[in-house]
Amino acid sequence: MAKPNRAYNFNAGPSALPLAVLEKARDELLEFGGTGMSLLEMSHRGKEYEAVHNEAISLLKELLAIPADYEVLFLQGGASLQFAMVPLNFLPAGKKAGYVLTGSWAEKAYAEAKMLGDVYEAASSKEGNYRRIPDLAELSYGPDSAYLHVTSNNTIYGTQWQEFPDSGGVPLIADMSSDILSRPVAVGKFGLIYAGAQKNLAPAGVTVAIIRRGLLATANPKVPTMLRYSTHAESNSLYNTPPTFSIYMMALVLAWTKQQGGVPAMEKRNKEKAALIYDAIDASGGFYAGHARGDCRSLMNITFRLGSEALEKKFLAEAKAAGFVGLAGHRSVGGCRASAYNAVPYEACQALREFMVDFQKNNS
Numbered sequence: 113m114a115k116p117n118r119a120y121n122f123n124a125g126p127s128a129l130p131l132a133v134l135e136k137a138r139d140e141l142l143e144f145g146g147t148g149m150s151l152l153e154m155s156h157r158g159k160e161y162e163a164v165h166n167e168a169i170s171l172l173k174e175l176l177a178i179p180a181d182y183e184v185l186f187l188q189g190g191a192s193l194q195f196a197m198v199p200l201n202f203l204p205a206g207k208k209a210g211y212v213l214t215g216s217w218a219e220k221a222y223a224e225a226k227m228l229g230d231v232y233e234a235a236s237s238k239e240g241n242y243r244r245i246p247d248l249a250e251l252s253y254g255p256d257s258a259y260l261h262v263t264s265n266n267t268i269y270g271t272q273w274q275e276f277p278d279s280g281g282v283p284l285i286a287d288m289s290s291d292i293l294s295r296p297v298a299v300g301k302f303g304l305i306y307a308g309a310q311k312n313l314a315p316a317g318v319t320v321a322i323i324r325r326g327l328l329a330t331a332n333p334k335v336p337t338m339l340r341y342s343t344h345a346e347s348n349s350l351y352n353t354p355p356t357f358s359i360y361m362m363a364l365v366l367a368w369t370k371q372q373g374g375v376p377a378m379e380k381r382n383k384e385k386a387a388l389i390y391d392a393i394d395a396s397g398g399f400y401a402g403h404a405r406g407d408c409r410s411l412m413n414i415t416f417r418l419g420s421e422a423l424e425k426k427f428l429a430e431a432k433a434a435g436f437v438g439l440a441g442h443r444s445v446g447g448c449r450a451s452a453y454n455a456v457p458y459e460a461c462q463a464l465r466e467f468m469v470d471f472q473k474n475n476s
């Protein structure tokens with residue numbers, strides 16, 4: 113079969129998937145494992161699907177070195193439903209939950225929790241348009257807080273936590289939608305990690321939750337069935353029909369990640385990829401201006417502006433013509449954003465760097 117013509121895909125999510133994964137899915141699409149049918153057509157109660165489901169769980173446990181006292185859950189409703197499920201389950205009356213406000217998604221999580229219980233700002237980087245992550249010393253949260261919520265990577269602003277707080281007895285809850293699997297994390301520090309899959313894990317349709325059993329045991333039991341983490345933990349995420357195709361794709365992406373050398377290898381490559389683009393920004397003498405403060409820069413979402421909106425428009429138009437996709441900044445902030453998730457090849461980042469250098473030469 114001819115090699116597909118692949119764009120330089122810098123989409124923020126859904127985003128690039130590894131070519132090898134897409135090829136395997138294509139090869140298996142019409143007939144899965146000698147069953148005479150596609151996985152898309154199978155019962156989620158059959159042994160073939162169940163093997164895929166359990167493989168995805170066990171690969172995720174292995175790749176993220178998830179301790180034995182954690183459950184891995186596959187949920188629906190996106191990371192956005194987690195904004196409500198977290199307080200519904202873990203914010204009882206009489207307690208308060210702290211939120212660190214580092215961008216639009218953190219603000220959305222906070223607003224949702226505010227509708228359901230008592231919340232407070234543990235810190236905010238709104239001043240300066242979320243260009244930094246607050247220092248750990250700035251975080252202010254009481255020891256009797258229900259939990260402390262952080263957003264590990266701010267997809268829109270391009271900032272990323274470099275170090276997480278030791279929150280003691282306060283459960284630490286993290287939205288890792290846009291950087292899960294991009295670098296090792298000490299899962300044991302967190303009571304709950306959640307992530308929409310459509311960046312580093314799979315196509316859209318499934319949300320992963322990694323939850324400590326000790327925290328799960330404290331959940332409010334008076335929550336509708338589908339919104340209780342315990343419902344999904346007790347049924348191996350097969351309480352109702354799960355998004356089988358997304359989970360199958362996740363199993364393939366995780367197998368690919370393992371074959372590439374696992375999460376440490378991903379981190380090394382992500383650092384090299386991001387450096388190509390950040391170096392082009394830093395060496396531009398101000399032609400390109402990075403949005404994130406240097407010590408808070410994301411390896412996943414690289415945000416920058418040019419001297420004027422007209423120049424940005426020209427940059428984006430020429431980039432599009434040169435085969436680059438997804439470089440416009442989020443509609444709420446403008447500018448440019450290159451999302452270089454795990455599956456974005458080194459060569460795509462190199463091509464972007466060259467394009468940026470050439471564009472600067474031709475426009476300054």
Ligand code: PMP
Nearest residue numbers: 190191192217267287289290308
């Ligand atoms: N949190 C973060 C950090 C995100 O980047 C996104 C989506 N880009 C969301 C939450 C919302 O995810 P979903 O669309 O899966 O609800």
